[in-house]
Amino acid sequence: MAVNGLHRALRDATAPLHRQLDHHPLLQPLTQPVPDRHGYAIALAALQPIHVAYQTTLAAWQTHFAQPVGLDARARLDALDADLATLDQSPFPLRARWPEADRGAALIGQRYVIDGSALGGLAIATRLDRTGSDLPRRFLAAGGADLPARWRALLAFAEQQQPDPAAVIDAACTLFHTLLDHLDQVVALQPVRYP
Ligand code: HEM
Numbered sequence: 001m002a003v004n005g006l007h008r009a010l011r012d013a014t015a016p017l018h019r020q021l022d023h024h025p026l027l028q029p030l031t032q033p034v035p036d037r038h039g040y041a042i043a044l045a046a047l048q049p050i051h052v053a054y055q056t057t058l059a060a061w062q063t064h065f066a067q068p069v070g071l072d073a074r075a076r077l078d079a080l081d082a083d084l085a086t087l088d089q090s091p092f093p094l095r096a097r098w099p100e101a102d103r104g105a106a107l108i109g110q111r112y113v114i115d116g117s118a119l120g121g122l123a124i125a126t127r128l129d130r131t132g133s134d135l136p137r138r139f140l141a142a143g144g145a146d147l148p149a150r151w152r153a154l155l156a157f158a159e160q161q162q163p164d165p166a167a168v169i170d171a172a173c174t175l176f177h178t179l180l181d182h183l184d185q186v187v188a189l190q191p192v193r194y195p
Pocket residue numbers: 007010011018021022027030031112113114115116117118119120121123124179
């Protein structure tokens with residue numbers, strides 16, 4: 001359910017892009033009831049450079065808002081690196097491009113996309129728990145039990161800032177496109193092998 005008007009607008013505008021992302025061949029192992037270990041490792045390896053690049057946005061967020069809202073992105077990156085180590089998989093050696101965000105509205109749009117991805121991650125981690133999978137899932141579960149509360153707090157904070165909704169949506173859509181391009185580039189460099 002949408003938390004507020006800005007959230008509803010963001011979700012509606014990005015839903016088709018989210019569908020493209022969660023149907024991306026590289027991420028398919030994450031959506032399978034019992035993921036193939038190799039495919040799962042490659043998916044995490046492909047996501048790692050995105051979370052590295054995201055750290056720069058966090059620094060800009062702290063400068064702009066001087067208020068820690070949302071998920072601990074450093075902890076998520078550490079969890080991702082730990083999962084990759086368990087899987088004996090290196091991060092994909094491709095630096096992810098990151099769209100510039102020089103205004104509050106753009107920072108909020110980007111944060112929506114990255115923190116929102118933890119919701120899907122938690123759903124996947126919960127499914128892995130149910131199926132008794134031994135795949136490491138510190139990254140997918142990194143949002144933790146208080147994820148719904150942090151998510152609502154982020155969306156409330158975003159609305160309070162009264163940013164230009166069009167600029168927030170534009171930044172979120174731009175980031176979704178950048179993520180899709182990044183995954184396409186990974187596939188071009190390493191064609192996906194299906195089990
Ligand atoms: C880098 C990849 C991904 C990004 C950036 C992303 C982004 C997002 C965002 C922004 C939301 C919040 C939507 C809202 O406003 O309610 C969301 C929710 C969700 N995503 Fe993703 N997502 C990604 C990958 C996936 C994948 C692979 C799946 C697997 C099928 C998935 C499943 C979901 C689900 C189930 C929710 C809703 C969770 C809930 O409402 O509790 N996502 N995602």
